Amino acid sequence: MIHPERQVTYHTVTLGQLTREGDAQAEIIITTTTGEQQTVTLRVPAGLPGEHVTIAVEEPPQPRSGRRSRRWKPRPPRVWITEIHTPSPLRTQAPCSVFGTCGGCQLQHMHYPAQLEWKLSVVRQLLQEVGGFSDPPTLPTVPCDIPWNYRNHMRFSVNRSGQAGLTARGTHIVLPLASCPIAHEQINRALNVLSQQANARPQVLIRCSTASNQILIQPQQSQEITQQLAEVGLELHIETMEEVLAGETFRIRPSSFFQTNTAQAEKMARMVLAGLFEGNADQPIPANQQTIVDAYCGVGTFALLLARHVNKVIAIEESPSAIKDAHWNLRDVQNVEILKGKVEGLLPTLASQVDGLVIDPPRAGCQQVVLDTLVEHPVTRIVYVSCDPSTLARDLNILCNINQTYRLRSVQPLDMFPQTAHIECVAVLERVN
Numbered sequence: 001m002i003h004p005e006r007q008v009t010y011h012t013v014t015l016g017q018l019t020r021e022g023d024a025q026a027e028i029i030i031t032t033t034t035g036e037q038q039t040v041t042l043r044v045p046a047g048l049p050g051e052h053v054t055i056a057v058e059e060p061p062q063p064r065s066g067r068r069s070r071r072w073k074p075r076p077p078r079v080w081i082t083e084i085h086t087p088s089p090l091r092t093q094a095p096c097s098v099f100g101t102c103g104g105c106q107l108q109h110m111h112y113p114a115q116l117e118w119k120l121s122v123v124r125q126l127l128q129e130v131g132g133f134s135d136p137p138t139l140p141t142v143p144c145d146i147p148w149n150y151r152n153h154m155r156f157s158v159n160r161s162g163q164a165g166l167t168a169r170g171t172h173i174v175l176p177l178a179s180c181p182i183a184h185e186q187i188n189r190a191l192n193v194l195s196q197q198a199n200a201r202p203q204v205l206i207r208c209s210t211a212s213n214q215i216l217i218q219p220q221q222s223q224e225i226t227q228q229l230a231e232v233g234l235e236l237h238i239e240t241m242e243e244v245l246a247g248e249t250f251r252i253r254p255s256s257f258f259q260t261n262t263a264q265a266e267k268m269a270r271m272v273l274a275g276l277f278e279g280n281a282d283q284p285i286p287a288n289q290q291t292i293v294d295a296y297c298g299v300g301t302f303a304l305l306l307a308r309h310v311n312k313v314i315a316i317e318e319s320p321s322a323i324k325d326a327h328w329n330l331r332d333v334q335n336v337e338i339l340k341g342k343v344e345g346l347l348p349t350l351a352s353q354v355d356g357l358v359i360d361p362p363r364a365g366c367q368q369v370v371l372d373t374l375v376e377h378p379v380t381r382i383v384y385v386s387c388d389p390s391t392l393a394r395d396l397n398i399l400c401n402i403n404q405t406y407r408l409r410s411v412q413p414l415d416m417f418p419q420t421a422h423i424e425c426v427a428v429l430e431r432v433n
């Protein structure tokens with residue numbers, strides 16, 4: 001919707017490369033208040049490189065005179081495509097009616113193979129520019145077999161009228177939704193039920209199992225809603241729910257981390273095992289005699305799968321809820337020690353007894369003390385799972401180039417989040433002898 005008080009100008013442009021956030025770039029010339037001509041680079045959602053398009057540019061909100069709040073921050077102008085004169089061969093019809101406005105997806109308008117190629121190119125560029133690898137050993141992006149309805153966990157915002165939905169890009173405006181094309185079909189069934197009631201603010205979280213009809217919803221729902229969910233085949237759980245990954249059952253609480261795309265997480269788990277043990281002919285210790293640390297272990301996903309292959313796993317996690325889940329998930333394996341605390345506090349005390357590591361940190365990557373420990377006490381192999389290729393590149397630079405303690409064997413993007421600009425990677429490092 002065009003804001004009634006803000007000026008909109010129209011420009012016909014050829015779109016440039018995508019930013020890392022998945023927007024196309026466009027240059028326009030504006031005349032400043034002092035009459036000078038200035039070239040401005042804009043981000044154009046739902047555009048593709050090389051397309052000849054007309055864009056609308058809405059002037060950004062200005063602070064009201066005399067009431068300049070300390071919290072006010074300048075925002076970029078809102079930009080949208082009004083007409084595509086020459087579409088890209090990579091363009092496809094986005095199925096979602098709010099695509100381009102919604103902040104959830106950035107790439108629905110791009111053929112899926114092109115999304116995979118683009119993600120690989122972003123990873124390569126970051127490894128070169130931030131990581132200092134002139135020819136990084138990247139492998140093709142692992143596709144998601146069905147790149148729709150994959151998310152087993154969605155957090156919807158709720159507006160003042162109690163409607164749940166996702167927020168419009170760069171705003172807090174809720175776009176009410178009764179379904180979302182990347183949400184699992186069971187989440188959509190639950191959302192459809194919730195869309196017919198006034199929900200409590202500010203957010204509603206829905207998590208589902210892909211192996212059964214169990215769902216978790218926060219905040220807690222009434223008996224009436226529980227009954228309505230049952231009528232559409234969903235079993236509402238209150239505290240925990242069970243999900244199956246790689247043949248193992250995991251108990252998950254609403255606030256514990258669990259990978260959002262179960263099918264891709266199974267592939268990731270296989271990549272982690274292969275990364276630690278495969279193609280390692282000069283490995284000094286056989287796999288089944290090794291001690292492996294699962295750092296940032298969440299509910300114990302990798303730890304449980306690793307426990308079948310190695311002598312001992314030490315799993316480290318700071319979240320109390322994930323730790324509770326990990327204790328249940330790992331109750332039948334005797335060779336996993338679960339440590340509650342921060343990796344940066346615990347790893348330095350363990351590193352000398354460890355043969356290999358899986359590191360799966362949050363987006364910020366590893367703390368310097370974690371990297372220092374891995375340099376001071378080199379391990380045979382590290383598998384670094386990352387949901388942000390820029391912090392991955394930064395950390396690999398420290399481990400492989402600045403310190404030259406490890407050789408980077410491979411970096412493989414894995415498409416955990418199709419239709420979005422998010423990129424997950426699995427990197428394999430081995431100690432330099």
Ligand SMILES: C[S@@+](CC[C@H](N)C(=O)[O-])C[C@H]1O[C@@H](n2cnc3c(N)ncnc32)[C@H](O)[C@@H]1O
Pocket residue numbers: 256257258259296297298299300301302316317318319322341342343344360361362387
């Ligand atoms: C990306 S998740 C990975 C979870 C797990 N590896 C999995 O695949 O399900 C990161 C986890 O690290 C935990 N975490 C974040 N910072 C931490 C820290 N400094 N020390 C220990 N755990 C941390 C979070 O609670 C979260 O469970």
